[in-house]
Amino acid sequence: MSDFEAILEAYRRSGGDPSFLRSPKVGSLVVHGNQVLGANEVPGVHMETEELEHGVRVHVQVDPGARPERPVHLCFGVLPKEGRQEILSTFEIGEGAQVEFLAHCTFPNAEKVVHLMEAQVHVAKGASLKYAETHYHGEGGGTQVVPRARVTVDEGATFVTEFALTTGRVGVMEFDYVVDVAAKGTAELVTKAYGKGTDRIAVKETIRLNGPYARGLAKARIAVRDQATSEVVGTTEGNAPFTRGHVDCVEIVRDQAVASAIPVVRVHDDRAYVTHEAAIGTVDKKELETLMSRGLDEEAAVDVIVRGMLQ
């Protein structure tokens, strides 16, 4: 099996549909280790790539006003048990453009794999970027993943991202996103992870609402069991008049796992309004007993509840 076929198979196992990566009508990029195995541009979406010693540099340019019909699919993976992959990316979303990316990062055999994602994102005036990223790290817990992004959302623009690592083991995850939002812009960050064994999850989500009427939501849904740990720091700053922000963190803890949540709310203008909520606890007893009264055993019932929260 070629590397391309192998990575597509891993993509499928991580929840992606490989047919999109073969279709000429769908924008796509496939990277294995430091090799670009496939890249397909569609009108209005341009991708430049450069292979590095331990990864790939990617520049994605979406033309002003471009509105691709279908999401652009990205697939990053490392198939060997050991390896290091650095994805250094820049996304330039032109004024008024509307685009959606679906990214899958898959390391199914990882025993000692490091995946570093360093992204610079600019969403120009009135543009909209939706970026959904799903990870699969296999069952060994041998992956260290470090997704970092610095995002600038211009006036009236929208940035929505959802990061999910809910199947298989996490390993070590150090998530760090910082988003600056200009006037009337919107940012929504959603992070979901399910830690098991000795997994370690650290999430930092920061939204700075810098222009009047900017909006922001930093949301985290984390479940940990066994000896896993999680720490979530959600920060929202209201730095301009009439900004609205919210930090929302829910964590479910089982066994000997440990979770912490630190919602940080900072307001520099008395006309801003920023709120937060954080809840950490075990599975709700009534939810659990309801599912058990339908015949599920406790383990299966907990799984349904946790997976529902992580949906």
Next chain:
Amino acid sequence: MAQENLLVVEDLYLIREDRTILRGVNLEVPRGVIFALLGRNGSGKSSLAYALMGCAGYAPSRGRIFFNGEDVTGLSITERARRGITLAWQEPAHFEGLKVRDYLALGMENPSRERMEEALAAVALPPLTYLQRTVNETLSGGERKRIELAAVYAMRPRLAILDEPDSGIDVLSLDDIGTLIRRLRDEGTTVLLITHRDEMVLVADQAALMCGGEVVRIGEPTEVRRHYARRCRPCEVVEPVEAPGGGYERL
């Protein structure tokens, strides 16, 4: 113990936080009937339901529960559910991210879309709309209640314990609930209907009245209803067993 009884409760006591909630409950529920358990708030009806289901914190301090001839007193909720007992909760739980279709399928032996649609239609909810909804806070209390009843109906249990199935449902829809309860029975499910609303008792084949943690009367639904309406007073206090009677009238 007569074999024709699906559920038999013998001398059941339940103590929670040093208070005696159930005090020697005896009950026989025949197979294939709607059996109404009537009583005021605080009389111990829901506690009995949780004890029958095996909920945490509701293990009886004395007495036994037989289901289909088997002593199930020490069994877990799951084990009881797998034997055919289920409970429609008075205030059903919400589930973030769980679709109605998946919730209905949980208790079904062979989940099918046809059966799910039938279950939702039975509680007067348009299936095409509701199968895609999520069992979360976006549902109203009445909608959630109907979905709970639909889930029980879809499960086809041998014994359905319905805890105040009419609460939170508008008066105009009470007939729907009565129809569903009869339909459950007619399709082979024995129903233990728990209610404080005396007119609901009329849907039942047999009835019992609970007061102060005891079953104080068993009989025809009309007769039990009459006693409840005329003579029952609020259950203000459930006293310890050793103490003299509290502020309620004995029937």
